[in-house]
Amino acid sequence: MLSNVATVLAGLIGAGCVFIGVLAFLAPQAAAGFGIPGTPTEDRGFRAWLTVKAMRDLGCGLFVFVLIAGATAHLLGWFMLAMTVIPVGDMVIVLRSKGPRATAYGVHGATAAVILVVSVLLLIA
Structure with a gap:
């Protein structure tokens, strides 16, 4: 039971990563919500970096689904633990760039905490 709940939660995290990746790829202005002040989304060079971030998020989300489909809950838990990084x-990037602490902790820190909890649930299930 715990394994099923944790796997569903991991799937929701994976879906969120895919959604954020696609959104950042299609609408780079969405990067303003990341928390880095003065984000120049109209700059072509910066947009290229946003594409890198988008592909990172998309890839991580898809990898969660690959692990759900073909691996054990334990392996999925280890991946989720590593993904917490x-x-x-x-969060550290936003804080170092003097971005809003509310975004750093409320978005990125909370995301890390949720992924950490899901990874622990998968590892103990």
């Missing part, structure tokens, strides 16, 4: 890194 991404929102923690994003």
Whole structure:
């Protein structure tokens, strides 16, 4: 039961990553919500970096689905634990760029905490 609930939660996280990746790829101005002040979404060079971020998010989300389909809950849990590094890194980037602390902790920190909880549930299930 716990394994099923945690796997569904991991799937929701994967779907969220795919959604954010597609959104950032199709609408780079959405990057303003990331938390870095003065985000120049009209700059072609910066938009290229946004595409890198979009593909990172899309790839991570798809990888969650690959693991759900073909691996054990335990392996999915280890991947989710490793994936926690991404929102923690994003939080640090926002804080280092003097972005809003509410975004750093409320978006990126909360995302890291949720992924961490799901990974622990998968590892103990």
